[in-house]
Amino acid sequence: MKESELSTEPIGQNLIKLISNLCFSVFVFSVLIFTVIAITYQPPDPWLESAPALTKLFTQTENATFKNDDSILKTGEDVVLVAAPEVPPALAINPITETVIEKSEEKILNLNLKSDCEDLKFVNCSDPRVLVTVERFNLKTFKFIVFLEYQTPVSGSKLDECDVAWRFRNKKEKSWRKYRDFRRFKFGIGENCTYNVVHAGGWHSGINARRPRNRPNTTSSSGNLRLAPPVGDEEINDTIPTLGSEMNFRKGKYLYYARGGDYCKGMNHYLWSFLCGLGEAMYLNRTFVMDLSVCLSATYNPSNRDEEGKDFRFYFDFEHLKEVASVVEESEFLRGWKKWNRGRKRKVPVKKVTTYKVTPMQLKKDKSTIIWRQFDAPEPENYSYRVCEGQAAKYIQRPWHALWKSKRLMNIVTEISGQMDWDFDAVHVVRGEKAQNIELWPHLDADTSPDALLTKLKVLIQPWRNLYIATNEPFYNYFDKLRSQYKVRLLDDYKELWSNKSEWYNETTLLNDGKPVEFDGYMRVAVDTEVLYRAKTRVETFYNLTKDCKDGINTC
Numbered sequence: 109m110k111e112s113e114l115s116t117e118p119i120g121q122n123l124i125k126l127i128s129n130l131c132f133s134v135f136v137f138s139v140l141i142f143t144v145i146a147i148t149y150q151p152p153d154p155w156l157e158s159a160p161a162l163t164k165l166f167t168q169t170e171n172a173t174f175k176n177d178d179s180i181l182k183t184g185e186d187v188v189l190v191a192a193p194e195v196p197p198a199l200a201i202n203p204i205t206e207t208v209i210e211k212s213e214e215k216i217l218n219l220n221l222k223s224d225c226e227d228l229k230f231v232n233c234s235d236p237r238v239l240v241t242v243e244r245f246n247l248k249t250f251k252f253i254v255f256l257e258y259q260t261p262v263s264g265s266k267l268d269e270c271d272v273a274w275r276f277r278n279k280k281e282k283s284w285r286k287y288r289d290f291r292r293f294k295f296g297i298g299e300n301c302t303y304n305v306v307h308a309g310g311w312h313s314g315i316n317a318r319r320p321r322n323r324p325n326t327t328s329s330s331g332n333l334r335l336a337p338p339v340g341d342e343e344i345n346d347t348i349p350t351l352g353s354e355m356n357f358r359k360g361k362y363l364y365y366a367r368g369g370d371y372c373k374g375m376n377h378y379l380w381s382f383l384c385g386l387g388e389a390m391y392l393n394r395t396f397v398m399d400l401s402v403c404l405s406a407t408y409n410p411s412n413r414d415e416e417g418k419d420f421r422f423y424f425d426f427e428h429l430k431e432v433a434s435v436v437e438e439s440e441f442l443r444g445w446k447k448w449n450r451g452r453k454r455k456v457p458v459k460k461v462t463t464y465k466v467t468p469m470q471l472k473k474d475k476s477t478i479i480w481r482q483f484d485a486p487e488p489e490n491y492s493y494r495v496c497e498g499q500a501a502k503y504i505q506r507p508w509h510a511l512w513k514s515k516r517l518m519n520i521v522t523e524i525s526g527q528m529d530w531d532f533d534a535v536h537v538v539r540g541e542k543a544q545n546i547e548l549w550p551h552l553d554a555d556t557s558p559d560a561l562l563t564k565l566k567v568l569i570q571p572w573r574n575l576y577i578a579t580n581e582p583f584y585n586y587f588d589k590l591r592s593q594y595k596v597r598l599l600d601d602y603k604e605l606w607s608n609k610s611e612w613y614n615e616t617t618l619l620n621d622g623k624p625v626e627f628d629g630y631m632r633v634a635v636d637t638e639v640l641y642r643a644k645t646r647v648e649t650f651y652n653l654t655k656d657c658k659d660g661i662n663t664c
């Protein structure tokens with residue numbers, strides 16, 4: 109392995125700084141470990157990456173040419189599920205299909221509504237025939253959408269208009285989360301005295317049907333009861349569960365990972381370690397003690413510095429995590445532990461494990477209430493993901509399905525796709541450091557130049573389509589050339605969705621004890637990824653735009 113190959117890697121540079129005092133062999137070893145994380149954590153499809161394959165990657169360290177594509181972030185909802193997802197009973201709503209619509213029509217016929225055209229001189233929005241007309245129209249117009257439930261339409265701004273609200277799911281999303289839309293429809297009278305849709309308004313145009321928001325008072329993360337302003341998506345409930353009584357605490361069994369050397373490393377590293385811990389807890393049938401405070405590494409921060417104190421819930425769906433895994437928030441756990449121990453002779457039984465070399469299998473029989481893993485050795489011995497290496501990899505499966513993106517970010521994704529009526533194509537343009545690394549990606553820079561892009565895309569995408577560009581190219585005007593052919597959309601065109609007037613801003617501020625939250629690089633990647641996945645035609649950098657390999661020269 110050549111040193112020059114490594115020094116272009118930012119992670120490598122960080123490491124150099126970190127351990128420059130140590131001898132070179134330690135350095136090489138660390139870099140290898142890191143590179144291997146970069147490979148393994150980013151499998152094209154984490155579900156299909158079997159344990160033996162991961163182990164293989166860990167042992168094949170001689171070619172350290174893999175580079176991490178941090179312009180994409182795949183999580184559980186993007187992945188084709190091996191088994192059908194388990195739908196929480198509360199969310200199991202039957203979609204509105206053609207059959208359902210026909211049934212409602214039958215019911216309407218039985219009502220014996222007069223159907224001479226006299227009746228229909230003006231549009232009565234609560235007439236069930238209006239709703240059926242809209243349902244049918246939507247089903248025909250939005251093929252990617254599963255319509256779940258409608259509210260009774262209400263009047264729009266004119267006599268022949270109604271505003272209709274509904275909940276839906278995108279077929280391209282594998283999660284069961286529901287989103288809301290409300291649109292304004294203009295009706296005419298068809299030849300058989302039936303309603304028909306003359307015009308349908310765009311995304312969120314039916315403002316009269318927007319539900320008044322009455323949200324119950326919620327408890328903030330600091331535990332203070334606050335007067336809840338009418339903010340945001342009232343379906344999100346990612347409050348931190350309390351343990352309740354001391355007895356409840358004592359009944360549980362916990363797996364507690366102390367903060368390891370992973371802290372403030374890349375987000376890939378973070379996820380790889382977090383899912384290892386959660387996987388071990390699942391394997392041991394224990395509740396995982398979770399540190400919701402995340403350190404976001406410098407690469408994703410506009411400030412270009414590591415930033416501590418980011419809330420896990422800014423990025424990921426804690427509500428879903430609570431549903432599918434047994435977790436307890438760290439400070440809640442520590443409070444319970446302390447309370448129990450105070451003034452009691454019999455302390456809570458704790459098993460301290462000070463090295464990752466003690467395997468999950470060895471801990472299986474342990475009856476202690478708390479298994480406390482500590483990671484005190486020097487790097488890279490103090491990375492918590494190492495628990496899942498070697499033999500353990502055969503037993504522990506990282507629960508990728510437990511990790512979904514934050515619904516608050518997904519609402520932004522839905523808004524962007526909705527504003528384009530889900531009728532858009534997308535291109536993923538990977539540039540950044542890879543484009544600068546001529547050695548490993550000799551053609552990437554040229555193949556993603558504005559002229560080359562235009563030439564390639566002309567063949568793949570019809571002119572004047574909406575074209576969403578998911579990219580890590582920071583220069584906004586870089587893609588201007590494509591505007592002569594396409595309606596180009598970039599994430600920054602939707603800035604108002606996270607501005608201080610946005611729902612997202614209100615919601616995250618509330619989550620952050622009233623302090624505004626910055627829309628950081630990791631959030632950008634999450635949103636970019638999901639919009640990309642909703643496109644009708646998707647053009648990828650590797651395979652479609654360039655012959656260079658995703659992971660560097662000679663890797664494909």
Ligand SMILES: *[C@@H]1O[C@H](CO)[C@@H](O)[C@H](O)[C@H]1NC(C)=O
Nearest residue numbers: 168169170171172661662663
């Ligand atoms: C490393 O690279 C060499 C030559 O490019 C190749 O023969 C070998 O299979 C590669 N090893 C791995 C693990 O990819």
Ligand SMILES: *[C@@H]1O[C@H](CO)[C@@H](O)[C@H](O)[C@H]1NC(C)=O
Nearest residue numbers: 221231232233234235236237
């Ligand atoms: C509109 O239709 C609903 C349901 O059919 C009916 O109850 C209501 O009286 C109608 N309103 C008007 C003004 O006709």
Ligand SMILES: *[C@@H]1O[C@H](CO)[C@@H](O)[C@H](O)[C@H]1NC(C)=O
Nearest residue numbers: 297298299300301302303304
């Ligand atoms: C109107 O009714 C006639 C007879 O029932 C039918 O043949 C025709 O298809 C209907 N037209 C529409 C637009 O539904």
Ligand SMILES: *[C@@H]1O[C@H](CO)[C@@H](O)[C@H](O)[C@H]1NC(C)=O
Nearest residue numbers: 323324325326333334335336
């Ligand atoms: C919310 O809290 C405020 C004051 O804390 C109280 O006046 C109000 O009645 C509460 N609303 C509900 C719906 O509980």
Ligand SMILES: *[C@@H]1O[C@H](CO)[C@@H](O)[C@H](O)[C@H]1NC(C)=O
Nearest residue numbers: 324326345346347348349430
């Ligand atoms: C939120 O979820 C918790 C369980 O995690 C539940 O106890 C609480 O009642 C829920 N709150 C609301 C407002 O639905």
Ligand SMILES: *[C@@H]1O[C@H](CO)[C@@H](O)[C@H](O)[C@H]1NC(C)=O
Nearest residue numbers: 390391392393394471472473
């Ligand atoms: C965890 O629970 C399942 C079912 O309750 C049981 O089959 C399994 O053996 C348990 N594992 C451990 C480590 O206790």
Ligand SMILES: *[C@@H]1O[C@H](CO)[C@@H](O)[C@H](O)[C@H]1NC(C)=O
Nearest residue numbers: 367368369483484486487490
């Ligand atoms: C991990 O190791 C590094 C280097 O040896 C050290 O600086 C760091 O403090 C360690 N982290 C923890 C949590 O022990």
Ligand SMILES: *[C@@H]1O[C@H](CO)[C@@H](O)[C@H](O)[C@H]1NC(C)=O
Nearest residue numbers: 606607608609610613617624
């Ligand atoms: C929102 O941001 C703008 C400019 O960034 C600023 O002028 C304005 O005062 C901010 N409003 C609030 C309510 O923070």
Ligand SMILES: *[C@@H]1O[C@H](CO)[C@@H](O)[C@H](O)[C@H]1NC(C)=O
Nearest residue numbers: 337338339340609610611614
């Ligand atoms: C955000 O909160 C402010 C103050 O609570 C409110 O005036 C504003 O309408 C909210 N904005 C959105 C988009 O919900």
Ligand SMILES: *[C@@H]1O[C@H](CO)[C@@H](O)[C@H](O)[C@H]1NC(C)=O
Nearest residue numbers: 568645646647648650651652
């Ligand atoms: C991009 O390449 C992949 C793999 O060769 C191919 O399946 C896909 O159809 C291509 N996309 C377009 C838009 O041509």
